[in-house]
Amino acid sequence: MSNTAEDDPAEDDAAEAGGDLGGGALEAAVVEFGRHLRAERDVSPHTLRAYLGDLRDLCAHAAEAGATRPADLDVGLLRAWLARQHAMGRSRATLARRTAAARAFTGHLHRIGALESDPGLLLGTPQRRRTLPAVLTRDDAGRLLDEMDAEGPLGLRDLAVLEVLYATGVRIGELCGLDIDDLDAGHRTIRVLGKGGRERTVPMGEPAARAVEDWLRAGRPALAEEGSGPALFLGARGRRLHPTSARRMVHARIAEVGGMPDMAPHGLRHSAASHLLEGGADLRSVQEILGHASLQTTQLYTHVSSERLKRVHRQAHPRGARDE
Template sequence: MTEGLQEALEGFRRHLRAERDVSPHTLRAYEGDLRDLCRYAVDVGVEGPAGLDVNVLRAWLAQQHAEGRSRATLARRTAAVRTFTAYLHRRGLIEKDPGQLLGTPKRHRDLPNVLGQDEAARLLDQMDVEGPLGLRDLAVLEVLYGTGVRVSELCGLDVDDIDVERGTARVLGKGNKERTVPVGEPATRAVGDWLRAGRPAIATEHSGPALFLGARGGRLHPTSARRIVHARIAEVGEVPDVSPHGLRHSAATHLLEGGADLRSVQEILGHASLQTTQIYTHVSPERLRQVHRQAHPRGAE
């Protein structure tokens, strides 16, 4: 990679960390995407940022498509390029921003597996909750399903974020946006049991305020939370294997089936756009038939 491109990448990385406050995951993804772009650019004779014109960008993306990259990957790489060229333009390193001329591939969203309401009840009612870790695991699954929070949001919860009396949780979501979500009685009861009889047995002087702890007393990591969900589902049996994201989607689906409106589900899930909620959630045919019978003039005779 040329010195000019290397310096541009380093400056962009500092910009993302200091000014955009992006997550470590996004930072790694963008950096990997743009290093790949710069290697391609050097191969076709580009020596510095000024050579990153729209033809080079489109040719690189076309190569990615030819190599079989998914639509989700192409969409992310296009977003990375557009953010990078916008930064270069603001810094005066390129005269025009070629990223504005790039289209954004439409992402294909695969809906995760979801549990039926009876399957969710079977999972949570039949779990082995013996010992501190059993109490923790039940609380983890109850909160994931009962609130619809993301697994990263769950692991970021502190003890004081759960208001057992009010039945609410204070959640820090994407972009450091805080929201308050309702927590049902089973989840608050499970959290209360964990705090009373489970967490004190695992906590150490280094546990800090974290609500959920790993076996060694540190804050529970999302990877560990995912393992807990899969393991507990396997133990119960006769329940489809889903991830924490599947529990989140199950919660949203069951809210809609119970009559919740999309705006309310949007607020609970922490989506910035209602369009995201519409894609993310789906309404069962039975729910659609019920709404039709109740609301349409010719829905029922």
């Protein structure tokens, strides 16, 4: 099982995410913090790039205020930086992430002795509007997978990728990190390495298992080369399929089917979760399948099933048939 995905030259190496910072003690501290996140916290490359981008912006703001050392950071400077972000119209999600980045950074500086106290503890966290993207209907999901052109090695791969995404609800990075040995064909399960290095086993149905089997039998051998390694899914050049390439493929394949909303791989994850709940799965089981650390995250999907609950209410409640 691997966390590394290749086959997309547009993806920057996460280790270089802080490399364009200039000189100065504060900037150097950000670069060192990036190394700490990558080596010891095992954050995803996406989170690493986002945090270092946020902290580059903080460094620029601090420099304007004459703060060039870690010891110059205080809660007033941090709040002024966040207030500027708000004035610039940054979304709540961006403000929440930048607050988290600042807290993580100042907490690290305090732990290593670069700050006497941690000003990040005094920052409030903007409330995020937790919304879910559009999800496929059951019929649309069936139409997408049943009508797909699966000719040739890439066609077989695309069908297998979409079947697995919808069947298991795994994140796109988790899927691209799968190795062949992570597949248990006999039990129709995959072993997934999720966020925070947490490993879980996820079941998949017969259509997904059959699509993966077809890919391994007739698709992967045609693309595999010396550098393919154990990767389950390969890109067109024979290297491990990269999340960026996979996202592009998902958008393109969905666009080929008329009358369906544009959807990223995460939309298939949401669709899988919503359809599991609509089918009667309990929240704890869905939480385990999706790899959520908190049940509260899984509960977000319950609102998608509100129409089903209304139908049950109309059918079961003695006064449920009245117009609402």
